[in-house]
Each structure stands twice: as C-alpha cells, then as structure tokens.
Amino acid sequence: MTGSIELADVSRALFMLSMDEADRAMAALTANWAPADDVMADLTAALATATASDRARALGDVFRDHELPHDHANECYRAAFYFSGEAEELSSNPLYAHYLAHRSGAMIDKWIHYFPVYHRHLERYRGAPVRVLEIGVYRGGGLDMWQRYFGPDATVVGLDVDEAAVRAVGGRYVVELGDQEDPEVLRRINAEHGPFDVIIDDGGHTMAQQIVTAETMFPLLRDGGTFIVEDCHTSYWDYYQGGLKRPGTFIEWVKDRLDDEHSRYHVAIDRASIWATHLDGAHVYDSVVVLDKAERFRPFSEVGGSSSYLRSDRVSESYLADALAARDQLQAELDAIRGEVSALRDEMDRSTDRSATEVIENDRSARLALQRMRRESVENNAELERLQADLASANGRLLESWEQIRLMRGSVSWRLTGPIRAVRRLMSR
Template identity: 50%
Template sequence: MLDRTTIARVLYAVSTDDATHARLILEGSDHASDALVVRLCDILRRDLPPTELARQLGDACADAGLDKDIVNECYRAAFYLGERWPELADNPLFAYFLANRSGGGVLHKWPHYFPVYHRHLERYRGRPVRVLEIGVYRGGGLTMWQKYFGPDAVIVGADIDDAAVRATKGRFVVELGDQADPAFLRGLHETYGPFDVVIDDGGHTMQQQIVTAETLFPLLKDDGLLIVEDTHTSYWPSFGGGLGEPGAFLTWARDRVDDLHSQHHQSLDRSSVWARELGGVHFYDSVVVFDRERRFRAFDEVAGGASYILADQFSERIAVESSAERERVREELAAVRDQNLRLAAQLGAVEAGGGVDTVMAEQAGLEDDLRRARSEQADLRARLESAARLDAEQSAVLAGFHERLARSEKRLAASEEHRRLVEGSVSWRVTKPLRAVRSRLRRG
C-alpha cells in the first residue's frame, strides 16, 4: 500500500507542475503494479492543471479506501493549487487561522467552515454578545472567537477534560462538565447566559449533539443561533451514526425541517419550541446552523396585480385622507370646545353682576363670539359627517359639544332676560337723563 511519504513527494511534483516526475516517483515505487498506482499514473498522464490532478488523485485514493490523512492531503493540495483560496482571503476567521502559526492555541478546523461561520456570525461582531463554545481542547477556538467578536463579547468555554482549563490559563472561563448532561448545560445558561451564540465542537457523538441542541436551543436569546460542527459523524458508527441511522444527529436535524413547516400539515405539531421558534435551519457539509426567532404564523397575500394599481390604491388613498381629515376635525373641535368653555365662563361672570354698561358690552361681544362658534360648529359638523368612517369617539365628542352649546345658549338667554330686567329697573329709569347726556357728549 502506498505510504504518506510517497504521496507527499508525488503531490510536491504535481504542485511544481511536473506531472511526469510525479508519475516516475510512482512507477519507481515498490507498489508500481498495484491497481491504485496504475490508476494514479493514468491520471498523471492527463493534460490537466495541477489543481485538477491533485483532486483526481485524492478521489482515486478515497475510492481505494486509503488512509484519510492521505486523501486529506491530496484535497488540501487541490484547494491551494486552485483558484478558490483567494475567496477566503477576505474572511477574517480564515485570515486569523492562517496567521496563527503558533501561540494562539492549537486550532484544528476544516477551512470550508469559515465562510459558514462568517455568513451567520458577522452580525454579532463588535457587540456585547455572549458566546459559548462547547469543546475547548487547548483554547485555540476561544482565542479566535474573542478576536472575531471583539473585546465586548463574553466568551465562555465548556469541556469534559480539565486539560482544557489548564491550557487556557485563566484567560477564559472554562467550565468542566459533560455536554450530554442537560443539568450541566442549564447551569451554564443560568450562570453565563442567555447566550447569543452556542458553538458545539465537543465530543460529536449523536447523543451529545442532540441533547445539547434540545437543551440549549430553547434557552438562546431571541435572534440567537446554535452551530453544530462536524456533523459528518452522523455517518460514522463509531460516533453512533451510520447512513440512514434513525438515531443520528442529522436524522434528528432533518426532522426540524418538518417543524419549520408545521403549519402546512395537519398532523405536524405546531406547539413545540422548534415549531414556534426555529427561524431557519441551514445544512452545510458537516455543519448545521439553527436560527432562533420568535415566528409569527405564516400567511400569504397578493400584491402587484391590477387591483392594487387601481381600486386598492384609490381606497387606500381615501382611507388615508379620511383619517387625516378626522384628525384635523378633532383638533378644531377641541379648539371650539375650549372657546365655548371660555364663553360660558364669561357669561357666568356677566350673570353674576357688574355694571349695566359692562353687561351690555360684554353681552354684545359674547353674542358675536357665540354666533361665530355656532357657524364654525355647523361647518365642522358638516365636515365631520362627510368624513368616512366617523368613529364612536368622534360622535361622542360632537354630541358633548352640542350639549355644551345648548347650555351656553340657555345661559345667554338667561343673561338677555337679566339685561331686560335691569333696563326695566327703577335705577335704570332714574339714570336715563344722565345716560342721554353722556351719550350726547360721546357723539359730540
């Protein structure tokens, strides 16, 4: 069987665009007649760019069941020899990962996770978010997340192995416990949560992933999210997975797609936390992202038809205008009501006494005011009545106003009577000549 060193030499030759030399390495090896080596040499005879040669070598090694690390190395070469890596160059997480040659803590990642992280996590950067990473190892992830989210973010770690606590040397809070224990997870939430982001990079067994999701997703902040990494373990029996395995995490996660659509089938449960609060579930190769969001019941409506352009638009405009008119009328009514109250108060003062001249002068003024108020009132009433959808409150205001107006009119009539009485009184008659002189003097 081909060993790693031979494959490394082959890949090096391919990367220097020397496929002939790569083939000679294989043909000169002890395994030259192996079916796999024959196939690899055949690939190396093809006129293909280095990236494509490396990918096909990787596929052939994978088909032959070669060591995963050898296959991994072929695909790494294919990626870095190709044109896709510059797309990742702008990704701050990938930049950090590549620049972290030493000192930032060991980081073991699949580079295709970085665009996924950044797509879902970018909106939390620079904010005082609470982030929980389950599975700390030597703390490289915690350091990276702190750098990514910024100094205001609180980053908390959880691991079953106390080596993780020692490795982080007090730079981060790392709680010891088993992620398959719901009480441990709830304790993390109570002490450090609610979390905006939970990243499950722990033990990756089916039970650990499912218990963690079921316990922590409902405790996330509204608008929070849960990322479960390395979900390819759902295909690995050693982690409790297997193709089509009913207890696999990805089988469980696929059921959440039904929860997203619970409204659309009678037999689906609409009341579970997943049906109510799962805003979206995103499947990627080896990563699943769950968005928490308080959902409203979905509904549909029609827009963009002719009815919108014609009738609906008109009725909309009429509704807007009618509501604006109602508002104007309400304000004017309030002003007239105040004026009316003032008139009533003045009438009261007149009734309470005062000189005859004052009574007459004020009364004349009041009569004018009241006439104006009445005509304004009539105008308002006409406008109010023509305004569409006159509501009960307005009607009540109008009725109240009418009542007050009637009372004012009554008081005015009483005042009129009072004046007549004064005019008919003895003092009025006695002072008549005096008033005639005063009046002449005023005219002259």
C-alpha cells in the same frame, strides 16, 4: 495491491506535483507500494490532468474512491487548495485570515470550508456585546479566533470535558469543565454565563452529544440567536454511531426539525414544540448545520398592492384581486380595440381627404372643361350665327338666281336650246 502507501510518500508526491514533476510524483507514490491495476490506471489518469491543483485533487479522489486512508485524500485536497488561487480568495474571510495569521498560536483544528459558512451567519454579531459559547475547546485556538472575530465587547465562554483544555486556556477565557451530553451541565452554564447569542457545538460530535446539546440549548438561546453544529459528517460514520439514513443520527434529527418548521401544514406535527414556534431557519451545509432562533408568527399569505386590506379578509381580497386582474385585462383589451378603431379612423380620414382632394381636383378640371366648352360654345354660336348669316345671304342669292333662271327659261333662246341640254344630260350619266 502489494505493500501500502504511506502518508510520507503521498507528501513527497505532492511536493513533486508542486514542481510540475508528474513522473517523479508517480515514482514517489510507487516507491514502497505496488497498486492493483485499476488503482494504477486511476493514478496514471489523475497525474495526466492539466495543472498541479487538478492533479492533487484527482489524486485525492483516487485515494477516496479506493477507500485508502482518509488522511491521504485530505493531504491531496489540502495541497490542491493551496496550489490553486482558492486560498488567496478565502483570505479575505476574517476568520480564515485569523487562522492563517496565527499558525503559531493556540492550536486550532478546522475544516476550511466552514469559514464562509460561519462568516455568512455570524458577521452581524461582530462588534456587538454578544455572548458566545464554544462547546469543545481543545487547546483554546477556537476561543482566540472567536474573540478576535466578534471583538472586545463579546464574551466568549468555553465548555470541555477534558481538563487539559481548561489548563491550556489558562484563564484567558472562562472554560467550564463538563460533559455536553449532560443537560444539567448545559443548563448550569446557561444560568451562569447565558443567555447566549451564539452557540457553536464543536465538542465530541457523537449523535447523543449533538442531539442532547441542541435540544437543551436551543430553547435557552437568546431569541434572534444562532446555534451551529460542526462536523455533522459524523452522522455518516460508524465510529460516531452514524450511518446513511440511520435512525438516531444528528442529520436524521435535523430532518425531523424540517417537519417541525412546517407544523402549520400538517395536523400530525406538534405545533407547540420549540422547533415549531422558534426555529426560524435551518441551514444545512456540508458538515455544518445552522439553526436560527426567532419566535415565529402564525404563517399567512397576504395580497399586496391595495389599501383595501384594512376592511377586507384574505378570501375576499383574493376575489378582489382576481376581479381587478380581470378588469385590467378587459381594460387592456378595450384599449387595444380603441387603438385599432382610432387607427382605422385615421386611415379613413386620410382616404376621405384623398377623395375630397380628388373631387376638388376633378371638379376644377370639370369646371375648366365646362368653361372651355362654354367658351367653345360661344365661339360655336358666333360661328353658327355667322354661318346662318352666310346661309341666309346664300339663300337670298339663290332666290335671286332662281328668279333669273325662271326669267331666262321663259326666254325664246332657252326654249330653242332645250334639245341640246337634254343630249348633254344623257351623255354625262
């Protein structure tokens, strides 16, 4: 890598990107700079992405990943934000709207991603007669923003170590001169202007300043109040005595507060500290920590859904809940079985009805058959009687015939023709 990339060249490149001129952006970047091959490859890939905001963001990543000046990456991310629709979306945030509308007012220096965090935690104070302390005033732009945001009933007070800050504000707000690392200064401000509902630490951002301010002012904050610490990324920067997991940084201090919040769950944690008794919530965002203050009651779990809590303790309530759950389960199973039985019964009833119908049908056809048979029987009887009568008359006629035959055999001619009838009988066999 020869030469160096200047911020002016980065700005020119971003301007080219805003006009969709990726080639000219690359020319601007390399006008006074010959990047190493790996950087060049990453720049080429960044400028080949789809949109102006994608390219600007990817360009920022290249500067950050290759540890090029922080301001270069910041410019790229800033441009990407405005190239995309993100700025328009955020403009509904009243803090950001004020920030945009007062660009020519008292100077204000903010990371844009803080605005949604502020609004999430501070909106409930708007319009109320709250007391707000901003530590770190600079030129007073922050004080203007907070006053506009919280409304005319709010009292906004500043603290800065630099007299220039006091002069810049020029009496529009109370700004106390003092060092936030001095607990006496902080206690005096609280005594004169507090107790505060909201404290925003945007001062010197060193570890000692942040920790001393939190430990001094959180106990003095009004119950139900909000304590915000900005620019907590300094916990990772050497210049501010920071470092990754380095003991003594503000972020490591915050991690200890998370233990304090859980003091009821480990005997080694001090249960009497202000953090154990009054830290109602700790919200850790990128570079912003929000600590809610509210006196906490002793934690306990409870069983809802019955009025028996009036005469029952937690343990028996729990057994009762188990028993009720078991009973409900059994009841459900019983209901299911009853349902099945009922369904079976219905099925059986339907079968019985079918059988009965069949029986009735069969019975009817049997009766019809019987009637038919009886009718036929009657008819048969009549026939029988008729036949018997016929038979009787036939018998009578037969008897008469026999009598005649007997009489005839007794006659002379019958005896004389006897040999002729014998020959006929032999011949007919």
